[in-house]
Amino acid sequence: MNPAATENAYLPKIAVLDRVVDEIAEVKTFYWRFEDPAEQAAFKKFRPGQFAQVSLFGTGEFPASLPPSPTEAETFFTIRTVGSCTAALHALKPGDKFAVRGPYGNGFPMEDYYGKDLVFVAGGIGLIPLRSCIIYALAHRDKYKKIQIYYGAKSPKDLMYLQNLHEWEKGAGVEFNLTVDRADATWKGHVGVVGSLFKKPGVQVPVENTVAFVCGPPVMFRFVIKDLQALGFHDGQIVSTLERYMKCGVGKCGHCCIGVAYVCVDGPVFTYEQIQKLGEDI
Amino acid sequence: MRACILHRDDVLKIVDLLRQQGYEVVAPFFGRGRDTRFDNVTDENRGQIQIHLPNPYHPPKRFVMLQIERLFNIQQNNGQIQIEPTYREPKRAIFGIRSCDIAGIWHLDRFFLGREFRDIYYEKRRKNLFLVNVVCTDPERDIGEECFCVCADTGPAARDHFDLQLMDLGDGEFMVVAGTPAGEAMFTDPIFRKGTDAHIAKRRAVLDVARKSFKPSTTSWFSAAVRYVSQGKVAEKTWEEIGNRCLECGGCSYVCPACTCFTVSDRRVGPDEVERVRMWDACALGGFTRMAGGHNPRKAVHDRRNRRFFRKLSHYFIQRELSMACVGCGRCAAVCHGDIGMPSVVEMIRRAAAETEKT
Numbered sequence: 001m002n003p004a005a006t007e008n009a010y011l012p013k014i015a016v017l018d019r020v021v022d023e024i025a026e027v028k029t030f031y032w033r034f035e036d037p038a039e040q041a042a043f044k045k046f047r048p049g050q051f052a053q054v055s056l057f058g059t060g061e062f063p064a065s066l067p068p069s070p071t072e073a074e075t076f077f078t079i080r081t082v083g084s085c086t087a088a089l090h091a092l093k094p095g096d097k098f099a100v101r102g103p104y105g106n107g108f109p110m111e112d113y114y115g116k117d118l119v120f121v122a123g124g125i126g127l128i129p130l131r132s133c134i135i136y137a138l139a140h141r142d143k144y145k146k147i148q149i150y151y152g153a154k155s156p157k158d159l160m161y162l163q164n165l166h167e168w169e170k171g172a173g174v175e176f177n178l179t180v181d182r183a184d185a186t187w188k189g190h191v192g193v194v195g196s197l198f199k200k201p202g203v204q205v206p207v208e209n210t211v212a213f214v215c216g217p218p219v220m221f222r223f224v225i226k227d228l229q230a231l232g233f234h235d236g237q238i239v240s241t242l243e244r245y246m247k248c249g250v251g252k253c254g255h256c257c258i259g260v261a262y263v264c265v266d267g268p269v270f271t272y273e274q275i276q277k278l279g280e281d282i
Numbered sequence: 283m284r285a286c287i288l289h290r291d292d293v294l295k296i297v298d299l300l301r302q303q304g305y306e307v308v309a310p311f312f313g314r315g316r317d318t319r320f321d322n323v324t325d326e327n328r329g330q331i332q333i334h335l336p337n338p339y340h341p342p343k344r345f346v347m348l349q350i351e352r353l354f355n356i357q358q359n360n361g362q363i364q365i366e367p368t369y370r371e372p373k374r375a376i377f378g379i380r381s382c383d384i385a386g387i388w389h390l391d392r393f394f395l396g397r398e399f400r401d402i403y404y405e406k407r408r409k410n411l412f413l414v415n416v417v418c419t420d421p422e423r424d425i426g427e428e429c430f431c432v433c434a435d436t437g438p439a440a441r442d443h444f445d446l447q448l449m450d451l452g453d454g455e456f457m458v459v460a461g462t463p464a465g466e467a468m469f470t471d472p473i474f475r476k477g478t479d480a481h482i483a484k485r486r487a488v489l490d491v492a493r494k495s496f497k498p499s500t501t502s503w504f505s506a507a508v509r510y511v512s513q514g515k516v517a518e519k520t521w522e523e524i525g526n527r528c529l530e531c532g533g534c535s536y537v538c539p540a541c542t543c544f545t546v547s548d549r550r551v552g553p554d555e556v557e558r559v560r561m562w563d564a565c566a567l568g569g570f571t572r573m574a575g576g577h578n579p580r581k582a583v584h585d586r587r588n589r590r591f592f593r594k595l596s597h598y599f600i601q602r603e604l605s606m607a608c609v610g611c612g613r614c615a616a617v618c619h620g621d622i623g624m625p626s627v628v629e630m631i632r633r634a635a636a637e638t639e640k641t
């Protein structure tokens with residue numbers, strides 16, 4: 001029987017914060033692990049694109065994507081402070097305890113994409129959920145054909161996961177394209193919105209047998225969808241993750257519904273084709 | 283399933299038997315004014331339990347889905363955290379629950395116990411719950427202005443999901459049907475007598491009369507409304523009209539026997555102690571979908587009203603739970619100040635459809 005059937009689905013397990021790394025303004029990466037190694041081992045079976053519920057007792061609980069790939073050793077969150085819970089997490093110091101439950105949601109069906117070209121398009125902190133898939137795809141490099149990454153940030157100061165960006169820039173078997181909306185004195189790279197990278201000289205976006213992953217703020221999402229459609233992508237070839245106010249993460253509280261979908265259990269990953277059929281605006 | 287006959291004077295002995303078996307029994311009473319309510323049965327009030335009375339506004343849902351429920355007690359000491367789940371699972375019986383509310387609990391069962399995750403708090407309480415259904419047969423006292431269980435196909439006599447079902451046959455006799463082994467086990471008591479074919483014929487006749495006692499209300503258009511909502515054929519303008527009349531009080535959700543939404547919140551109860559509680563929530567309320575940063579995907583009130591009726595009436599969700607989130611009790615119609623309870627909404631959808639068909 002599914003263990004979820006007998007367990008308390010709302011019960012978070014104790015986690016310990018190991019270290020904190022600054023990413024960009026207001027965004028930090030929190031490396032953590034479960035206090036109970038058995039819990040950690042069970043959790044590590046998550047899929048790219050899934051999320052977890054993070055508890056700061058006395059403040060509350062919030063959903064957070066899982067930016068690590070299950071192929072990596074460490075578990076971590078990358079979180080922007082926007083309100084009470086995220087601020088409470090940012091206030092923690094290494095060694096402090098909090099609690100986590102999950103993983104939840106459908107995640108990206110990475111096995112279904114074997115043999116395909118993968119195009120990742122990330123805007124701003126949209127790179128958080130996509131990081132997991134990118135690392136996963138590179139760890140299973142022989143399973144996929146071309147891998148292209150298009151990442152856009154507001155300014156050079158807003159680029160996150162710098163170490164990964166360096167690896168992808170130099171790495172074999174991955175075409176990496178970076179842009180910023182506004183350059184500064186030090187910037188020598190491309191300037192413009194992320195979709196403008198598709199028209200950069202030398203760039204050739206594969207379409208035929210391709211899956212395009214798109215994550216970013218709503219405006220970026222709308223424009224990139226148009227750009228991809230213009231390149232010939234069908235709506236079923238475009239996948240993304242949706243974000244909703246979530247309380248339970250397990251399909252019971254009703255907060256995350258969009259049309260016919262409970263984002264927490266039916267999503268957060270949807271194809272653009274599915275998104276249009278939800279019956280409610282995103 | 284088995285049936286027995288019970289004398290009118292022995293009906294409340296079911297309550298006594300349940301109490302002897304250790305059940306906390308709740309039953310319907312008249313309130314101080316014209317209201318009615320479910321309350322705990324005590325030695326003092328036992329004689330005032332009502333068999334025929336208007337169904338209380340506040341549905342018995344709150345005995346399985348608590349209005350405010352503590353999920354965990356959390357102790358935080360010297361950097362250590364201890365989380366203790368807190369379950370409340372009394373052995374409880376609801377006496378006098380109406381067929382619509384039986385359908386409501388069945389919907390909660392489908393929702394909280396179905397699919398990938400089960401709600402263990404609900405499950406523990408539900409396992410200890412005994413349901414004594416009373417069929418609405420008295421047109422004066424049982425059947426309200428807004429009742430439409432006949433259209434929602436949940437009443438007047440529930441077909442299933444009760445432990446015992448009582449039906450007043452008139453002439454001082456009740457027919458008792460057992461819906462579960464636990465219900466049937468009650469029949470060993472000598473108050474239950476064997477029925478005859480005449481009783482069965484009487485039951486049929488009483489039900490026929492009861493069915494005809496409902497207002498031939500606009501909700502007979504209910505199934506057509508289900509089709510219109512499911513197929514997205516209700517015009518945006520109609521939703522706007524409905525939304526304009528919503529006062530965003532959330533009352534419809536609070537009296538609904540089939541609404542399931544809740545929110546979760548932490549509260550400090552001591553210097554080192556926190557409780558995580560959940561409480562009923564309502565999609566009518568503006569903050570329901572508001573996200574961090576202030577973005578609210580369902581800003582306009584009509585989006586949220588659309589949401590409520592889509593969730594309740596669309597085929598998609600009926601199939602998802604194999605039960606409908608509207609049971610025809612009519613409470614939303616009785617509490618809504620804007621007159622957009624389910625029967626009115628069905629009527630507004632009907633009129634809008636009639637107009638478009640004319641043009």
Ligand SMILES: Cc1cc2nc3c(=O)[nH]c(=O)nc-3n(C[C@H](O)[C@H](O)[C@H](O)COP(=O)(O)OP(=O)(O)OC[C@H]3O[C@@H](n4cnc5c(N)ncnc54)[C@H](O)[C@@H]3O)c2cc1C
Nearest residue numbers: 062063064065079080083084085086244569573574575576
């Ligand atoms: C699947 C998923 C994955 C996510 N992944 C990430 C991630 O990897 N990294 C990340 O940084 N973020 C992520 N988020 C977003 C993150 O969950 C939110 O930023 C977080 O929930 C904010 O919580 P908070 O307690 O800090 O904010 P809160 O204090 O809850 O609220 C912030 C704002 O929300 C509004 N608000 C909320 N509730 C109410 C209310 N009841 N009444 C009035 N106003 C209210 C207010 O405007 C307030 O300013 C993800 C979200 C989802 C759904």
Ligand code: FES
Nearest residue numbers: 249253254256264
């Ligand atoms: S977050 Fe509670 S239902 Fe999805």
